[in-house]
Amino acid sequence: MTEIRTRRLLLRDWQESDLAPWAAMNADPEVREHLGPLLTPEQATASARRFQADLARDGFGFWAVEVRDTGEFIGFAGLDRVDPGMPFTGVEAGWRLARAAWGHGYATEAARAVLAFGFDTIGLAEILAVTTATNLRSQAVMGRLGMTTDPADDFDDPSVPAGPLRRSVLYRKRPDR
Template sequence: MERIALRQWRDSDLEPYVAMNRDPEVMRFFPARLEPEQSRASLERQRRFITERGWGLWAVDVDGTFAGFTGLSVPTFAAPFMPCVEIGWRLRREFWGRGIGFRAAQQALAYGFDTLHLAEIVSFTAAVNQRSRRLMERLGLVRDLTGDFDHPTIPLGHELRRHVLYRVSARLDNAGAFGHRAPLP
């Protein structure tokens, strides 16, 4: 089985990160692909968040190769369910369909509940993004039917504006469900 680790970003991640963010299929459910400078700024921002607070959107390492990112973030737009901590992910296409996103996200959830002692973690995506929705459900997140929203940074009329909200709580019956994962940096 492949070794999957969440780690701090490295300079060597930039080239594959730029390529991932330029891939039209990877970015299909985002309003636009990122320009190289936007990817560079994003990498530096994530590296800074991890350095400053010890967590964030970590680089996903699969057997020593940069595969994408998975982790926890604090959304910066206004929505009725704020404040919150969100779990998110994006993987290079060659890593799709191998359970890597699921296993990496399990590590991020474990960190959020077991180390940060969060009461809840949310995730959201464009309503049409069935792949991410299936992953959320596989991870045990439950759709909050009252939480669907129009993403304020996506223009009116855009097919990706409507978003669905999923939640998972650190209830007692979840105890240990995300534990026993490899430690994070």
């Protein structure tokens, strides 16, 4: 199982002790603001189990993120294949952190490490990132990562019901070589 270490963070496989804070994160309306309905504890656990299976199968996926100094679980970051039915294909970077972890630069730090893994270890030619048009915090992270967007790539996510979360923006990054 691949682990990724940054100066402050450890991206690692999921542990049983992550499930309760993961469920709490996904029951937080602010964390879920741009993601859709709150998750039940059972739904949150099922998603963590899927992340574990993806990591075991592919060698990449959504790693649990912990703060190295404290061992505190703060969310996830990683890479995922774009779901079928989307208007594009490829591998997408993603992250989700507990509200208490916002504003510390953790999302950018974790995502930067994920991009390096995708380009340097997997050999990806491009990594995508997607968020709702209203999620300015995630878009700011994408910008700090050097990802770019083209309004012509904006789309209505077919997996999201009609409403304010359906309009999405697509960011792209190629390796810095």
